[in-house]
Amino acid sequence: MKLGRTLYHLIRADVLERTRRYSFLVTVVATVYLGYLVSEGTLGVHLGGYRGLRNSAWVGMMMALCGVTFVSLAGFYVVKSAVERDRQTGVGQILAGTPISKMLYLAGKTLSNFVVLGVIMVVLAIAAIVLLLVRSEEGGFDLGALLGPFLFLGLPAMLFIAALAVFFESVPWLRHGFGNIVYFFAWTALVVVPMETGLQSADVLGLKMPMDRIQSDVRMAVADYNGTFSIGTAGGGESKEVPVRWAGLRWTSQRIGYRLFPVGYTFVLVLLAALWFDRFDAAGRAPARSSRLRSLGNRVGGGAMARLPELMIRPLAALVGHTVFGRMLLAELRLMLQGLPWWWHLVALGLWIGSLVPEPAFARAYLVPCLWVWPVFLWSAMGTRESRFRTDQVLFSSPRPLGRQLPAVWAAGFLVTIGLASGVWLRLLAAGDFSAVFAVAAAALFIPSWALASGVWSGGSKMFEAVFIMAWYLGPINHNPSLDFMATTDTAIAARFPAVLLLIAGSLFCGALLGRRRQLTIA
Amino acid sequence: MDLVITNVSKQYKGNIWGLREFSLSIGPGVVGLLGPNGAGKSTLMRILATIARPTGGTVTWDGTDIARAPDGLRSVLGYLPQDFGVYPNLTPLEFLEYLAAAKGLDAPTARKRIDELLQLVNLFEARHQRLGGFSGGMRQRVGIAQALLNDPRLLIVDEPTAGLDPEERVRFRNLLSDLSGERIVILSTHIVSDVEAVATDIAIIVRGRLVRHAAPEDLLRAVQGQVWEWLIPSSEVPAARTRFRVSATIRKNDGVLVRVLAASAPGPAASPVEPSLEDAYLQAVAAPGDAES
Numbered sequence: 001m002k003l004g005r006t007l008y009h010l011i012r013a014d015v016l017e018r019t020r021r022y023s024f025l026v027t028v029v030a031t032v033y034l035g036y037l038v039s040e041g042t043l044g045v046h047l048g049g050y051r052g053l054r055n056s057a058w059v060g061m062m063m064a065l066c067g068v069t070f071v072s073l074a075g076f077y078v079v080k081s082a083v084e085r086d087r088q089t090g091v092g093q094i095l096a097g098t099p100i101s102k103m104l105y106l107a108g109k110t111l112s113n114f115v116v117l118g119v120i121m122v123v124l125a126i127a128a129i130v131l132l133l134v135r136s137e138e139g140g141f142d143l144g145a146l147l148g149p150f151l152f153l154g155l156p157a158m159l160f161i162a163a164l165a166v167f168f169e170s171v172p173w174l175r176h177g178f179g180n181i182v183y184f185f186a187w188t189a190l191v192v193v194p195m196e197t198g199l200q201s202a203d204v205l206g207l208k209m210p211m212d213r214i215q216s217d218v219r220m221a222v223a224d225y226n227g228t229f230s231i232g233t234a235g236g237g238e239s240k241e242v243p244v245r246w247a248g249l250r251w252t253s254q255r256i257g258y259r260l261f262p263v264g265y266t267f268v269l270v271l272l273a274a275l276w277f278d279r280f281d282a283a284g285r286a287p288a289r290s291s292r293l294r295s296l297g298n299r300v301g302g303g304a305m306a307r308l309p310e311l312m313i314r315p316l317a318a319l320v321g322h323t324v325f326g327r328m329l330l331a332e333l334r335l336m337l338q339g340l341p342w343w344w345h346l347v348a349l350g351l352w353i354g355s356l357v358p359e360p361a362f363a364r365a366y367l368v369p370c371l372w373v374w375p376v377f378l379w380s381a382m383g384t385r386e387s388r389f390r391t392d393q394v395l396f397s398s399p400r401p402l403g404r405q406l407p408a409v410w411a412a413g414f415l416v417t418i419g420l421a422s423g424v425w426l427r428l429l430a431a432g433d434f435s436a437v438f439a440v441a442a443a444a445l446f447i448p449s450w451a452l453a454s455g456v457w458s459g460g461s462k463m464f465e466a467v468f469i470m471a472w473y474l475g476p477i478n479h480n481p482s483l484d485f486m487a488t489t490d491t492a493i494a495a496r497f498p499a500v501l502l503l504i505a506g507s508l509f510c511g512a513l514l515g516r517r518r519q520l521t522i523a
Numbered sequence: 524m525d526l527v528i529t530n531v532s533k534q535y536k537g538n539i540w541g542l543r544e545f546s547l548s549i550g551p552g553v554v555g556l557l558g559p560n561g562a563g564k565s566t567l568m569r570i571l572a573t574i575a576r577p578t579g580g581t582v583t584w585d586g587t588d589i590a591r592a593p594d595g596l597r598s599v600l601g602y603l604p605q606d607f608g609v610y611p612n613l614t615p616l617e618f619l620e621y622l623a624a625a626k627g628l629d630a631p632t633a634r635k636r637i638d639e640l641l642q643l644v645n646l647f648e649a650r651h652q653r654l655g656g657f658s659g660g661m662r663q664r665v666g667i668a669q670a671l672l673n674d675p676r677l678l679i680v681d682e683p684t685a686g687l688d689p690e691e692r693v694r695f696r697n698l699l700s701d702l703s704g705e706r707i708v709i710l711s712t713h714i715v716s717d718v719e720a721v722a723t724d725i726a727i728i729v730r731g732r733l734v735r736h737a738a739p740e741d742l743l744r745a746v747q748g749q750v751w752e753w754l755i756p757s758s759e760v761p762a763a764r765t766r767f768r769v770s771a772t773i774r775k776n777d778g779v780l781v782r783v784l785a786a787s788a789p790g791p792a793a794s795p796v797e798p799s800l801e802d803a804y805l806q807a808v809a810a811p812g813d814a815e816s
Contacts, residue, residue, distance in 0.1 A: 324624050327633075331621040339612025390608025394669060397572040398625040399597040405625055521576055 006100060010108030014082060015115050023460055024116075027078055030467065031071075031120045035127025038066045039135070043474075047218055048228025051241040054135055056142035057248025061210055063128035064121075064149030068157045068205050069231045071120050073187050073473065074466035075158070076165050077180065079113040081462065083169040083277075088388075092280035102274040106166050110270055113162030121154045137243060145248045152251055152259050153206035160204045160262035163269035170273035177377040178341070184373075184469060204262040207231070213249050221245070233480045328404050332412040335385070336378050348374055348420060355423040360431050363424045364440065365488045369476040371420045372447065372486055373469075379448060380464040382413050383455025383512060396520055406452070406516050410509060413448030435498075439487030442498035442505070446485060449508035456515035524585060524676060525550050526571070526707055531580035533566050533731075541566035542577070543731040553703045555718030556711040557804055558728035564711045565605060567728070568681045571709065572602040584677070598627060601675030603666050605682040605711075611655030615646050615665050618654060619672065626673045633672075640668040643698075659686035667695065671702075678708045684717055696720045719800045727807045735807045742803040750802045751783045753793035763789070770805050784809075 018024055037043040044051065045062045052058030083106075086092035095105065125147055132146060164183075168174040174182060194203035195211075203209060211229050218225045221244050249255070351374060355367045383406075386392040395405055418425065421440055428436045454464040475483030484492040485501060492498070526549040533541035542563045558564050569575035570582060573593035582589045584596040609618055616637060623633035641647040644664035649657075654665065663686040670678060680699070684692040699708055700721040712718060718725060718739075725742055727735040735742060750770075755763060757779045763769060767789050771782040782796070783789045784806055 324627055324629055327624040327630060331624045334617065335610060335613065335621060338610075338617070385610075389610050390606060391610065393569070393572070393574055393604040394602060394607055394622060395625055396574045397597055397600055397602045398622070399594045399627050401625075404627075520574070 003104065007104060007108050007111070010100070010105065011112045011115065014109065014112035017085070018082075018112070018116060023458055023462060026458055026463055027116075027120070028123060030074075030463075031123045032127070034066070034070060035063070035124050035131075038063055038124075039127060039131040043070075043233060044231075045214070046228070046230045046232070046241065047214070047244070048226045049241060050218060050222060050225060050244050052214075052246040053137050053243040054132065055138040055145075055245070056132060056140065057145040058246050059128050059132045059136075060125075060146035061149045061214075061246075061249065063124050063131065064154050065207065065210060065231055067121060067124040067150070068154055068207065069191070070470055071117065071124075072157060072161050072190065072205055073184075074470045075117050075120060076161050076168075076183055076187070077466040077469065078462055079116050079162060080165040080168055080180075080183075081460075082109040082112055083166065084175070087280060096280040102277050102279055103270065105279075106170065106270050106273050106277060109169075110159075110163045110166045110266065113165050114159050117158035117162055118155060121150050121158060124154075125150045138245070142248075148249070148251050149210070152256060153210065156259045156262040157205045159266050160269075163266040163273070167269045167273040167276075170277040172276070172278070177344070180377055180465065181374075200258045201261050203258070204265060206259060206262075209255060209258060210249055214246060217246055218244050232478060233474055233483070325404055325408060328408040329411050329415075332405075332408045333415060336381070336412050336416060340378075344374075352420060352423050355421070356427070360424060360427040360433065361436070364428065364436060365479070368421055368424055368440070368443075368486055368488055369472065371424075372417065372443075372476075373472055375416050375420065376465060376468055376472075377461070378416055379413055379451035380455065380461035380468070382409050382448065382451045383453070383516070384459065384461050385409075387459060388461075392519075401520060402513060402516055406513060410448055410452050410512070413451060414444060417447050418444040435493050436487075439493045439498040442501045443486045446501040446505040446508075449505040449512065452512040453508040453515065456512045456519070524705075524707065526677060527583045528567075528571075529581050529583075531567075531570060531577045531582060533563075533570065533575065534578045540731045542570070545580070545728075545731065545733050547726055547733060547736060549707055549709070549724075551703065551705060551707055552723035553699055553708040553710055553721045555722030555725045556709060556728065557713065557715065557718055557725060559713065559808060562728040563731040564728055565681060566731075568602075568604075568679055568709070568711055571677075572600065572604075572679050573597055596677065599673070599676035601670035601673065601678040603670040603680040603683050605685070607666055609654040609657075609662055609665060611653065613654055614651050615641060615654060615657075615668070616650040618665065619669060622669045623672050628673060636672060636674075637668075640671055643671075644668045660688060660691060663687055664691075667698075676706050678702065678706060679711075680709070681711045682713075683710065684712065684714065692717070715801045715804050725800075727804060729808055739800055742800065742807070743798050746784065746798040746803045746806050748795060749784055749786055749806070750796050750798040751785060751789055751793040752796050753781045753783055753790055754778050755781055755790070755792075768805065768809055770802050 034043070043066050045065055052062060083092070086095065128146055128150075132141065164186075168179045168183065171179070173179070190205055191207060194200070194205075194208040198208070200209070215227055215229055219227070222242075348371075351367065351371050355363045355371060357363075358367070381388070386395050395401060398405070418441070421444060425437060425440045425444075428440065450468075451464050454467070455461060458464070471483055471485060474480055476486040476488045479489050481489055481491040481495060481497065484497060487493055487498050487501070528545060528547045528549075531545045532543050535541060540563075545563070545567065556564050556567065566575065570577050571589075573589055573596060576590050587595050589596045610621075613621065619637045619640065620633060623637060628636065638647070641650050644667055646661065646664055646668070649661065654662065657665070663683070667680075667683065670680065678699075683699075684695055687695060696717060699710060702708060703721070703723070710718060710722065722739060725735070725737060725739055726733060737745075753763075754775065755778055757774070760769075760772065760779050760781065763781055763783070767781075768784040769781055770784055773780040773782075782802075783793065784802055788795075
């Protein structure tokens, strides 16, 4: 009883803290937008020229599958901060001194993550109801068929993702940037492995079970169906797809039993997380206090400012006041790159060298998306680093925080972006492909502007990370011209998408300036 | 060089006032800002540091409204916030170089200045170590160094001695005292002894209002003859606390020596003593209405 009460309050406090943050509102709005994209046909389940007739079973399944696919990717980044928040606020240290066990604490955080992801699923379920009411192609309203996929596919998958986020936060080397990159590949494996192996026990997201059923049902209904099944953007648009009636999935005890696998994995993940979790032991945190620093501490600690009488500082006023944008830019660039592990630079270098090998057009299409996902966690810190590390008061009280520091942050982001793509860019230039040169430059201007605006307005890095990864997967990776913000396709260039990107980049930068101005004045 | 605060108010959502009709004119020297927690000290500091805007009134620096043209003040401002952070992956040298660029110092000046400041705060030997491994006191010294980077004309320090050991506290107080000649130093704290040691002027804030602004000796003079020491049995201490304003108690072999603030002797055995600044502060904080009138 007491345990349950403790767990309840752990979850309650965490959920209240999250839902009262501005970023939660942004998450809900983004979910509503995802629901809208599915509703109006931009996103959906596509069957090689066919789609399901919009009835309760199809709308519920399509919305749930889109939700599970995208929320399992972006949602991970949204919720992966529950333990870190306690670390940063210092609440963790207080909790560490209480009798709460590691298991209980991590279970609380998992369930709190699950509540947030569950709210996202509920929003999508409401979107499915609205879609069915507005655009139904068949009479009748079967609530069970509509909500079943959310209940049996969505919620177990979200529980697993919630635990996975806690697990990543507990393992020191998965806690920060590297873990975020690892998760993208882990997510790809979560989608691909069950498809390739056919193992129900590996299908934690629950995509394979409905996929198999839909494929076999459509094969029965349509003779020339080629077995294609994809979740994402429609190649030729939803309007060109032929609707096929799908009766839905019966939730037998065997199928429900399969969905207990992710629930079981959740327990295992929490157990494993507890093994790694440091219980907010500051001694385990990087960067550790080196033995050199400890010995220095003894010397620089006791006699602090001891030489003060002989060492009065000189007046300086006459030397102050030069414009030093270049130095500010270098300082921001150093700040951005400092502290990255050696292997980050090594991979970046490898990708850059790799971009010099193939034909420039191939490199633009396939290597630029790889080069430009690598620094996502450098970009996502733009505009948020000051508040995260509490240097905002000092920086904002320095001269020209809007005219010097913020543009320097942006410029540092731009240099990283264009620097990584410089191999491709210079080769396109040498080949005289000026439209592609312009496209890459426009993309390089767009990405840091987006990151900066997102950071300044959302106040955190999560929103950019989640939206960027999703947009990157839907656009540049799938070569979808309408979302190809890295201008990897000729179709996007022909449609003057880079010029639009440039305009949006300018607007976003102005938006970032306005946001920072607001931060400077509303305090 | 003058800082004039005129009728400054700061109202937060929910009709909560951080400051109310606060006026103060400050010239060169060290102004000690005293007040209980939540009195509005940090709000005032943030307004003076141009990172918060008043909802009423004006603050002028050499005649210029700092809300309208903050950069004039920012270029000569040194600010040590109460709750500031550092980038854990930077060394103090790199962190100060970064802030020197933000403050507009050119490279040669910055380099020289940073070396001097690192020596001043005794972190020169640790200048290549990452800040993430620094103790609280060492970080505080980095904060002190950054506040002095641009040789500020106005130095605002909010609880600067938090985290410093007693010896460091004394050194820092001396530093503030030495710095104050040609500049304005505003020192906010609730450690009265810090202010007592260095302040040329003391401003006491209670519930967002200025209740006293005077030289330390004037504050002491105001409570002259109103501070008593009185030896009573320990069983009578609770009753004494309810009847009088007790500023300190010391346990003795034959009872408890109670330090009392009262207009007349609290008892026949009470004897008058020299008031301390803490007595004056407690008197001011306890009776803001009297002060206003």
